[in-house]
Amino acid sequence: MTDEGKRIAAVEDEEEARGPRVVVGIDYSTGARAALLFALHDAARRGLPVEAIVVYRPPDYWMDFYAVSSYHPEKARAAALHHGQAFVDRVIPDGPQPPPEVRVRAAMGMAADVLIAESHGADLLVVGSRGHGGFASMLLGSVSMQCALHASCPVTVVHSPEAHRERLHRRRDRNDHAGHREQAPAR
16 A cells, blocks of 8 residues: 555544534534534534634744744644634534533644534534624635535534624615715716
8 A cells, every 4th residue: 555545544543533523613613513503403402523623824924934833833723722712612612401412623724624524424514604704794714615515414504693793784874875876866
């Protein structure tokens, strides 16, 4: 077996070892809170554990050779795990009681890529409809869209009530603004 074949086999064994689970992406947004609550309820109903994934990226200066020595990947991973666990701890009381087992994991990379990889062997991948991206009026963010298109398990995209209210406010503002333009007198 080639080295590549051994690496792939090891990755597959690792994924099999994790077994059935509900994977949820968390980024501390209101959409992530709604997604985590959905994942907790679904996992409790199915009797499965929840794997909450926090994705982090190295600082933007990582290509600066002078700054590389000041970046400590283990500290970044530990901070992501700490914040992820704190987020999960705040949300769990609002979920089903008793809650299912929840494991928090941190992975470095691009959110969509990491979540798609984590979907292998999972029973369900849950993502929020909107995170911290720039186009808040869109129904799906880029990460949720990529996960829906490329994940290897079923995907549930959860719309939070807060995101729904924000979309309604933006739509009303756009309509009000368009109405004012139509009422402007002709010159």
